[in-house]
Amino acid sequence: MKSDNQGYTVLARKYRPQTFEEVVGQKHVTETLQNAIRQKRVGQGYLFIGTRGVGKTTIARILAKALNCLSGDEPVPVPCCACENCNSISDGSFLDVIEIDGASNRGIEEIRRLRDSVAIAPVSGRFKIYIIDEVHMLTREAFNALLKTLEEPPPHVKFFFATTEPHKIPATILSRVQKFELKRINWNDLLSYVEKIAKNEKVKIDKAAITVVAKAGSGSVRDALSVLDQVIALSGDKVSEDVVIGLLGWTDQEVFVNLNNAIVGQEVEKALDVVRRVIEKGSDPEQFILGMLQFLRNVMVANSVTNPETIIEESPEFIDLLKKAAKNYSFEQLIYSIDILMELIPRLEATEAKQTALELAVMKLIHARKKVSIDDIFARLESLENGPQAEGREQRTEDRGQKTEDKGQKAEGREQRAEEEKKESIKESIEKFKNDIKSETESKKEKKEKKQEVSKEELIEKSKEDPGVKTALELFPGSEVVDVVE
Numbered sequence: 001m002k003s004d005n006q007g008y009t010v011l012a013r014k015y016r017p018q019t020f021e022e023v024v025g026q027k028h029v030t031e032t033l034q035n036a037i038r039q040k041r042v043g044q045g046y047l048f049i050g051t052r053g054v055g056k057t058t059i060a061r062i063l064a065k066a067l068n069c070l071s072g073d074e075p076v077p078v079p080c081c082a083c084e085n086c087n088s089i090s091d092g093s094f095l096d097v098i099e100i101d102g103a104s105n106r107g108i109e110e111i112r113r114l115r116d117s118v119a120i121a122p123v124s125g126r127f128k129i130y131i132i133d134e135v136h137m138l139t140r141e142a143f144n145a146l147l148k149t150l151e152e153p154p155p156h157v158k159f160f161f162a163t164t165e166p167h168k169i170p171a172t173i174l175s176r177v178q179k180f181e182l183k184r185i186n187w188n189d190l191l192s193y194v195e196k197i198a199k200n201e202k203v204k205i206d207k208a209a210i211t212v213v214a215k216a217g218s219g220s221v222r223d224a225l226s227v228l229d230q231v232i233a234l235s236g237d238k239v240s241e242d243v244v245i246g247l248l249g250w251t252d253q254e255v256f257v258n259l260n261n262a263i264v265g266q267e268v269e270k271a272l273d274v275v276r277r278v279i280e281k282g283s284d285p286e287q288f289i290l291g292m293l294q295f296l297r298n299v300m301v302a303n304s305v306t307n308p309e310t311i312i313e314e315s316p317e318f319i320d321l322l323k324k325a326a327k328n329y330s331f332e333q334l335i336y337s338i339d340i341l342m343e344l345i346p347r348l349e350a351t352e353a354k355q356t357a358l359e360l361a362v363m364k365l366i367h368a369r370k371k372v373s374i375d376d377i378f379a380r381l382e383s384l385e386n387g388p389q390a391e392g393r394e395q396r397t398e399d400r401g402q403k404t405e406d407k408g409q410k411a412e413g414r415e416q417r418a419e420e421e422k423k424e425s426i427k428e429s430i431e432k433f434k435n436d437i438k439s440e441t442e443s444k445k446e447k448k449e450k451k452q453e454v455s456k457e458e459l460i461e462k463s464k465e466d467p468g469v470k471t472a473l474e475l476f477p478g479s480e481v482v483d484v485v486e
């Protein structure tokens with residue numbers, strides 16, 4: 001096994017899966033390939049589609065081994081990983097497995113060379129295998145040249161392509177290969193995988209720290225192991241959550257929980273104190289806002305779905321906490337709050353006053369808690385109209401009605417009139433409320449239009465009456481007139 005000059009092999013390479021069974025989270029692909037081998041129905045061209053670090057070229061290499069393994073007289077579903085062919089494919093020295101990086105060999109010349117070599121029989125393997133990574137990077141001419149070979153490849157040749165962007169591959173190529181879509185690794189799979197590797201490496205790492213490592217991997221085994229490499233390098237064989245969070249430049253979840261509590265409790269001082277401490281600690285304001293955004297997004301998910309654990313990448317304990325937090329928000333309040341943070345991101349990049357920008361956002365979030373949607377108000381008014389109070393009154397009227405029918409009827413009539421008057425007045429207030437909102441929106445619009453219409457000429461005209469404006473114009477004769485009229 002190759003290692004760097006300090007004798008340390010990066011984990012992603014050390015633990016690169018050698019058999020189909022070792023591949024994490026892609027059973028739907030590996031099992032299909034193994035069945036194809038058992039049934040002697042292995043195709044000539046395969047395309048592995050998926051985001052980075054999900055195992056595309058790893059699976060292609062294992063398939064190359066399975067086809068060339070010497071443990072049997074023909075391809076085996078489980079390569080032995082001990083024979084000469086298996087070993088040399090693993091260490092990249094096997095002459096009949098040709099790996100090409102599509103990004104740096106994208107021209108027609110490279111594909112022509114490939115075409116010429118295709119005709120030559122394999123040196124020591126059963127099959128000559130071309131693995132082209134990032135195949136979508138090939139030029140149109142290169143694809144055309146490749147197509148001819150793909151149409152009628154010699155029986156000893158197989159093509160395994162890998163891509164992150166299948167839509168850039170011509171349909172003529174796509175129709176000649178069997179496609180496999182690899183999944184982004186499920187968070188729980190990634191979590192237990194990182195745990196297993198850490199145990200293997202004899203690293204003491206608590207569950208909270210593993211959770212952060214798995215989260216940082218965001219669906220990629222390679223990325224998760226790369227983070228694990230870095231934290232081990234930083235803290236040796238005992239890894240804590242703080243170290244991982246510090247390394248990633250993230251902010252501790254506890255900070256977001258505290259901030260959220262302050263917002264929900266309308267505690268301005270406490271909320272601003274969270275911001276102050278984040279800035280003082282030298283945390284990245286953008287990362288902080290992205291973290292808070294993620295927190296509120298999770299609260300929103302917890303608020304709106306039955307099984308949030310299938311969507312939220314957090315521990316069960318933390319999901320419980322999110323569920324509790326969700327009870328303090330209406331759906332509208334959450335959407336409004338998330339919007340506030342989304343708007344802040346581009347602004348934050350543009351300003352030097354980052355602390356002020358963060359404080360402003362926090363104040364807006366606190367204010368957002370007071371927002372009640374018009375729908376809510378209407379719903380409440382309607383429930384007043386038809387609510388339990390009205391029912392109760394009817395009930396009482398009935399009871400009284402039993403005493404003397406005559407009196408009862410009179411009472412009923414009175415109650416009904418009172419009821420109708422009340423309904424009428426509620427309806428009126430709803431109408432008035434609607435009109436108020438409408439006229440306010442219109443007057444705002446008018447004001448805005450008016451504001452744009454004030455021209456320099458008008459101001460000069462105005463200056464005849466207003467000496468203040470006149471003086472300003474005389475003092476700065478060449479200057480633009482800036483509209484400050486509200």
Ligand SMILES: [Zn+2]
Binds near residue numbers: 079081083084085086
């Ligand atoms: Zn073998």
